[in-house]
Amino acid sequence: MSSAATPSTETSPQLLLKLAAITKRFGPLIANDAIDLDVHRGEIVALLGENGAGKTTLMNILFGHYVADEGAVMVAGADDNILATLEPGAPQAALDAGIGMVHQHFTLAENLTGLDNIVLGTEPIFRLRRDRTKARAKLDHLMSGSGLNVDLNQPVHKLTVGEKQRVEILKALYRDARLLVLDEPTAVLTPQEADSLFAILRKLAATGLAVIIIAHKLAEVLAVSHRIAILRGGKKVGEMTTDQADRRSIAELMVGRDVPISKRRERTPGAEVISLHNITIDRGDARRSLHNVSLLAREGEILGIAGVSGNGQAALAQLIAGLDRPDSGTVEIFGEPVTKFDAHQFAQNGIARIPEDRHHDGMIGSMTVAENIAIEDVRSRDYQKFGFLDFDAIRKRAEHAIADYDVRCPGPDAPARLLSGGNIQKLILARVLEKSPKLILANQPSRGLDVGAQSEVHRRLLEAREGGAAVILISEDLDELLTLSDQIAVIHAGHVSPVIAAGDIDRSELGLMMAGQKKNEHNADTRAAGGPA
Amino acid sequence: MIRFEPRTNPSAFLVYGVPVMAAAFAIILAAIPLSLAGAPILPAYGLMISGAFGSLFSISEMLTRATPLILTGLAAAIAFRAKLWNIGAEGQLYMGAMAAVAVGSGVIDAPSYIMIPVIMLAGAAAGAMMLIGPIIMKTRLGVDEVVTTLLLNFIVLLFVQMMLEGALKDPMSMGWPQSEPIIDSAILPPLLERMRVHLGLIIALISAFALAIFVKRTVWGFEIRAVGENAAAAKFSGISVTKTMVLVAMLSGGLAGLAGVSEVAGTRGYLATDLSPGYGYAGIVVAMLARLSPIGVIISALFVASVFVGADSMSRAIGVSNYLADLIVAMSLLCVLIGGFLTRFKIHFGRQKSAG
Structure with missing residues (x-):
């Protein structure tokens, strides 16, 4: 076991949750194979694994959504620290035992305020007047203790993604969660937001909260957790304290084999393939609008477009895919201005288009x-x-x-x-890359894919670049952008920053630009602050 | 708690067996209204079977009834394949019939091998024309075609009434609102002597096979399937959803128009406002029973026609209302819809919830 891996040294670690030999079968598939996992008070455990490794199944068993075929879930009582077996298949029992979950896709009512969302379901339905002073006081206490600051009087739709996530966490804590499970919590955050989330989680853990983070990005797991458990093919294949872990060995444990690391070879870019000149698309909605955007992609070059989702990437992708036309400005492909924006024409003219939502648009x-x-x-x-x-x-x-x-x-x-998600993506790659395209539009090409499929996508894109194709890579994954791109531009609220050579940029700089700061402004800022925010 | 879990790959037995079982189940369910009406149940079933299949005459009647149902069934099937909800086959049928009468009642005369194709083309074109308005409103303005096509049915029927009282009225009809008869050279000839079943049946069967090949093997069929199954992906891949919708609308309206031609030039000989007892609407049932398969439409049209003809004949023999036929057809549709749901989803009872 891993009792050595506890965060706080002064008090002896108290076991909060014990998953004992959990086995779950779906027909012939063994989704969880005798998995043991202990979580102590005040500990942050990262549960790592590729898609289909059994992370979600395990959490569903913890929450009583599934009943394990074998094994038991045991939770320590709030007062007595005695492990008691949780009633299987009863979500209410899990909630009562103090297990809270923050889903990747938030479960908030957008038109209600943060406060409404938090108390929703905890108040009696029939009541004559709302008395929320108590709730308010409890939440203020929670917020001041943890740094989970958010304006709870705002309707949720006015909050940023990071703030919505805080509301979700508050919601769980308000219900006296002692164990918080976060499913891919950083998927939608900028690096800065992720850092502040991690700081909050550390603070909460210091007060005794146990946290399980489900993740597949290694870097952030290493940044925040105390202990890492790795699942593969339904089995727990490794468990280690974070200070003993290194990226490469974790990746190999997750995938079960050596992961080829894609390397970009230096290459001088060739002729101009596509250029956008002062493109404006106004659809009244920020995610579908672009403002005065100019871009240029050349042969043998990967142009990365970084940005938090919903900042106009969709509009840019639609334009380059031939599905939308600009309100003003021109698009030139091989120096010829495009007059007809037609997806069929674009595809026939050698533009390979990899859609963002491969299930919805790709097949x-x-x-x-x-x-x-x-x-x-x-x-x-x-x-x-x-x-x-x-x-x-x-x-x-x-x-x-x-x-x-x-x-x-x-x-x-x-x-x-x-087909599984990874195989659908391979199918799409086969569809568009087979024709030796001159321009590749790859919109979130590896999102949701496991490490193996991801490295395959990266290899194919680099191969196409070697072969002289121009690649426009729209991604929210900074690691992906930094490994693949020759040049990076940042998109924020429909504006695209000037292009920066990939060698000249670092992560935190990129993160600030994704949050809307201009490059020169934040240069000054970081210099003034003399370090990370 | 009841939980529905989608089946990823329903077996062939489920796909083909369920509609058949649903139809059989509906016929069995008909015992309830039969017994409520005080009819002897087993003899009533016997009379229904002999009414539809008992003699060459009854088979001919059944096939005559099936002919327009195949065509309107195909009209619905091809439209629904592309998720174009054309509920207006009834109106398109009347427009087709009216066009056939307009060119086929003496304005021009030519040998049969010219006249028959001419009235067919005219009818199909008129039926297809009825969908131009709805399709423009759908693709340009996002107006729901269910509403527009459904309401057009009433407009067309009133328009036909107006024409039968006016321009198209037969001066020899002694005041009845009916058109001049189709001239002999434009009549669809009977397939058997002294029987009503006519060339329209062959046209309907050819249409069904042609449509099956069209959908399965041609580029346009490919695009129709793609648009119907996932319009977003079809659009992304470069298929023009609008053009495909227009093509589907023309096919669907044209087939419904042909049903009108077949009725007016094959069965009735002239146009009146009681030409169709709701073949356009019944076509929707036929298509749904057939799971939108063109070949399946033939089989389900035969089933629906035999229920109608059999129940008609049974009701005359024992004095039960012939609305029983409508009841059986409606129940088959409900059974098939429920059966279709069961094919697509597994049902679990119990308190487990699906994964959040």
């Missing part, structure tokens, strides 16, 4: 893998004769693609909905 679940691979080209002569589809050609292409891109599927005729 048609009930059509076959082969049809999904050929979908952009069914009108071309290679795949049809006199309007009749050439199924042999479509199937042949699919067989090649399945082999070359290692798409795991029952076969070319299987419906695409059977």
Whole structure:
């Protein structure tokens, strides 16, 4: 066990949660295989694993959403520290035992205030008047103790993502959570917001709160946790204190093999492939608008677009994918101004488009893998004769693609909905990269993918860059941007910053720009502050 | 607590077996209203079967009834495939019939092999035209086509009434609001002597097979399937959703228009406002029973037609209301919808909740 890994040295660690030999099967699949996990008071434990490693199943068992086939969940009592088995399959029992959860997708009513959201469900339904002074006092106490500051009188839709997350955490603490589970808490935050979240979690842990963070990004796990447990294929394959951990060994434990690290080789960029000149798109909604944006991507170059989601990336992607036209400004591809914004034309002219939401925009679940691979080209002569589809050609292409891109599927005729997220992405790569595109629009190409599929996506993008393609990489993942990009521009509220060579930028600088500061301003700021904020 | 879990890959038995079982179950359920009406149940079923299949005449009647149902069923099936909810087949059928009468009642005369294609084209074009308005409103303004196509049915029916009282009225009809008859060379000839089943059946069958091949094997069919299954992904891949919708609308309206041509030039011989006892609406049921498969439409149209013809004949024989036929058809639709739901979802009873 890992009692050595406790944060506070002065008091002896008290066991709060014990998962004992939890096993859960779904038919032939063993989602959790005899997993043990201990969590002590005041401890932050990171639960690491790829998609499908069993993290979510384990947490669902903890919350009583699933009943474990074997094993037990034991929680120490609030007063007596005696471990008692939690009633299986009863979410209410988990809540009563002081287990709180912050989901990746928040569960807040947007039109209510933060305070309303927090007390919602804790007050009796039939009451004559609202008395919230008590609730308010309790929350003020919580906020002042932890640094979880947020204006609770604002309607939730006016809060930033980071603030919404604080409301979620407050909601759990208000219900006297002693164990807080956070599912991918930094997925939607800027690096600065993530740092401040970590500071808060450290403070909360110091007061005795136990925290489990479900994560797949290594860097932040190393930054915040006391102990790391790694799941792979339903088994716990490793557990260590954070100070003994190193990135490389954790990555290997997660994936089960050596992870190839993508390396960008220096290369002089070639001719201009696409340029945007003073593009403005106004759709009345910040996530779908661009303001006076100019950009340039050249052959053999990866241009990274960094930004917190919802800052106009969607508008930029739609434009380059040929799905929207600018209100003003021009787009030039190979020096020719584009007059017709048409997705079919764009695809045929050598623009490979990898959609942000691969399930929603990237594939048609009930059509076959082969049809999904050929979908952009069914009108071309290679795949049809006199309007009749050439199924042999479509199937042949699919067989090649399945082999070359290692798409795991029952076969070319299987419906695409059977594929996992990583394999859908490989299918999309096979669809668009096979044609040696000159420009690649990759919108969040590795989001939600496991480490293995992610490194495959990165390898393919770098390979295309080597082959002379221009790549526009829109991503929220700074690690991804910094490893792949030759140049980075930051998008914030529809404005795109001047392009910066990747060598000249560091993470915190990028983070500040993502939060809306201009490059020169924050340079001055950091110099004045003399260090990180 | 009841929990629904989607099935990722329903078996062939579920996909094909469920509609058949649903139809059979609906027929069994018909025993309840039969017994409430005081009819002897088993003899009533016997009369229904013999009414639909008992003689060459009853089979011919059944096939005559199935003909327009196949065409309106196809009209609904192709539209629903693309998620274009065309509820206006009834109106499109009447427009098709009116166009057939307009060109086929003596304005021009030519041999049959010219006249029949001419009235078919005219009818299909008129039916398709009925969807131009709804499709423009849908794609440009986002107006729900369910509303526009449904309401157009009433407009068309009143328009037909007006025309039958005016421009199209047969002076020899002794005051009845009906059109001049279709001339002989434009009549769809009967397939059997002294039987009503006519060339329209062959046209309907060819349409069904042609549509099946079109949907499955052509580029346009591919695009229709793509748009229907996931319009966002189809659009992203470069398929024009608007163009595909227009194509589907033209096909759907055209097929419903053909149903009108087939009725007016094959069964009735002239146009009146009682030409269709709701074939346009029944086509929706036929398409749903067939799970929107063009070949399935043939089978489900035959089923619906035999229920109608069989129940008609049974009700005459034992004096039960022939609304029983409507009841059985409606119950089959409900059973198929429930069955379809069960094919797509597994049901779990118990207190477990799905994963949050």
